[in-house]
Amino acid sequence: MKKNILFLSLFLLSFALKAQVDTQFWFAIPDVVSIAQGHTDRPIFLRIITTQPATVNVSIPSNPLFTPFIANLPANTVRGFELTASIDLVENRPFGQVNNKGFLITSTTPVSVYYDVRGIGDPAINQGFALNPEIFSLKGSKGLGKQFYIPSQTSFANAVSEARESIDIVASEDNTTVTFNLTAQAQGSPEYQANQDYIITLNRGQTFALKSTTGNSSFSFRGSSVSANKPIAVTISDDSIDRGGSWDLIGDQLLAAEKWGKEYIVIRNLTGVGQDRVYIVAAEDNTNVMSNGNLSTMNRRQQLDIIDMSTTPTVYITSDKPICVMHLTGHIGFNNGIESASSILPPLSCGGATSLSFTRNTPDDFNMYVLVKDIAKGGFTINGNATLLTASDFTTIGASGWSFANKSFSIAQLPFAVNADGSHTIANSIGNFHVGMLSAFRNAANNIVGSNYAYFSNVEQINTNLGANQAICQGQSITLDAGPNMSLYVWTRNGVAIGGNTQTISVNTSGTYKVDVTQGTCTASSQMVLTVNPIPTPSITTVFNPTYCTSDASFLLVGTPAGGSFTINGVSATTFNPPVLGVGSYTIVYSLTQNNCTNTRTINNIQVNNCIVKQLFIPDLFSPNQDGKNDKFLVEGEPIADFQIKIFTRFGNIVYESNSFDEASTVGWDGNFKGQPQPAGVYMWQISGRNVSYKNKTSGNLSLIR
Structure with a gap:
């Protein structure tokens, strides 16, 4: 036989009682x-x-x-x-x-x-x-x-x-x-x-x-x-x-x-x-x-x-x-x-x-x-x-x-x-x-x-909870909140006092943060670990020209360190493809995330134009016999930018090379290499440059006749 009605009107406290x-x-x-x-x-x-x-x-x-x-x-x-x-x-x-x-x-x-x-x-x-x-x-x-x-x-x-x-x-x-x-x-x-x-x-x-x-x-x-x-x-x-x-x-x-x-x-x-x-x-x-x-x-x-x-x-x-x-x-x-x-x-x-x-x-x-x-x-x-x-x-x-x-x-x-x-x-x-x-x-x-x-007694408890451990990025901060209505807040980081008697503090340094709170005779504590991670430093290793034509070939986008992602005008991409992109101004962004911290590198204002294709005339043969007719291999047509021409023997040896359209179109190749006449036969030429078109070819064969 146990406790009966022994106790009947209850207690008043300065804060709410939750036991009874x-x-x-x-x-x-x-x-x-x-x-x-x-x-x-x-x-x-x-x-x-x-x-x-x-x-x-x-x-x-x-x-x-x-x-x-x-x-x-x-x-x-x-x-x-x-x-x-x-x-x-x-x-x-x-x-x-x-x-x-x-x-x-x-x-x-x-x-x-x-x-x-x-x-x-x-x-x-x-x-x-x-x-x-x-x-x-x-x-x-x-x-x-x-x-x-x-x-x-x-x-x-x-x-x-x-x-x-x-x-x-x-x-x-x-x-x-x-x-x-x-x-x-x-x-x-x-x-x-x-x-x-x-x-x-x-x-x-x-x-x-x-x-x-x-x-x-x-x-x-x-x-x-x-x-x-x-x-x-x-x-x-x-x-x-x-x-x-x-x-x-x-x-x-x-x-x-x-x-x-x-x-x-x-x-x-x-x-x-x-x-x-x-x-x-x-x-x-x-x-x-x-x-x-x-x-x-x-x-x-x-x-x-x-x-x-x-x-x-x-x-x-x-x-x-x-x-x-x-x-x-x-x-x-x-x-x-x-x-x-x-x-x-x-x-x-x-x-x-x-x-x-x-x-x-x-x-x-x-x-x-x-x-x-x-x-x-x-x-x-x-x-x-x-x-x-x-x-x-x-x-x-x-x-x-x-x-x-x-x-x-x-x-x-x-x-x-x-x-x-x-x-x-x-x-x-x-x-x-x-x-x-x-x-x-x-x-x-x-x-x-x-x-x-x-x-018949108050078993009230106060609680404070700083939440789970967190990781942020360098330059960021978080606010720790110990909860309202406490009479005393004591904050420490790694055991060292920080902050004041405040409900919240803003923190941006790695460490173990703890708060001890008091309300009346009640005390409680909570702690969490904050990790501040460094910001990554990405770079774009692909070399870009300031302008491209819609006829230019695509090329890969490469960034370092690896593991990031590219966007072109906000759209995910792995290549820069002028024919697909079309005419416009483009911004290339490489984004890299490490430890949930993200940084970017950006190249702005890459232009793609609807260029007029320039035609070149490349002869199929020439005869350097000093008779005044077809004595030189000359490139004819409108000048183009970034021009380069190379002529190879059938064994792949370069016998002529020029980076000047003017030189290739006026002086040309006289059939000699290092002062020595080259034998008759079939040679291969290769031209590169901006807005190049020779019957949709950039290379071809050339016959040298003596």
């Missing part, structure tokens, strides 16, 4: 056993706590048969919505299948929401008191996420066959794909086996219940994984665990793994060996966990059990990667059994309340666990009274900087609210604090028969 205070909550109600011995699952309530006026809507979006509750609530109000009459519509069963039973609670202003299983026995057999109570603290947006890992007690069996450990899942969006991998078998048709991936699809408000097949504690769901492609919420419960003859329901709504922390404190209630226990689950491999100076290294989905707190009043836990911590405690009950209670603990490094309201829901034992920084332990008041919780009530926890108090309060100090509508206020004028509350329920014989335990 929010404007939207998703919740899957677990199935709880109800047996003839009076160990029941009813009555059940959703309880809403306001700090300001609110319009609240309680609905099951996937089930039109459920009539929503809508209420306008004044400030500082506790309102219970009883669900007992609809218990078959709301408890998440049958198991191993999709159900339409997910609750959505919305509010126009931030509120707190708790699910309360009273578990009151049968008055007809003198059991008109809470035998199987439980309270589930809804986490709002902190309870929504895409990855969950399950903590679980591993020492105590379920007392009756109907009572089992369960995982209850609710989807917040349509077409949500959920993957679960369990560490123990779960009920279904067929059963869900351990260490296998199973995939289901849920729509908005639909639920899925995973209930273990055995009550043997050796087959718990510890370390099981539940993930989704869209946000889901997950409830855990373990029904009627048997500790020395006392049976109790324990459970809570989980924090999503992405909302876990790295610093926790557990405060012991029971002093006997093995009576208080701690369960720690890791989200990542190679997670180093320190618990009171003892180092443990855990991998993803592993659970560390601390099974004895009898020698220490607290356990101070830190880690280098996020972890989840669950605390199992309770009260000594009838025949020295333990009336169990458990809670998911809040991470300490961020958040906490400066003021909160609560309700004492039991006339019996009522304890507060209070955690506060040493410097603030003297700043408490309860209902304005500074004597109810003083600095002397606190004990320093080693070198952690934290102090704790575990203090009980009498009815005279904190009156009991029979209808759970009376409130008290605890506040601290110096700093933030975290509060857990542990309550007991007694029967007519004054035996404790039920136990409640819950933390």
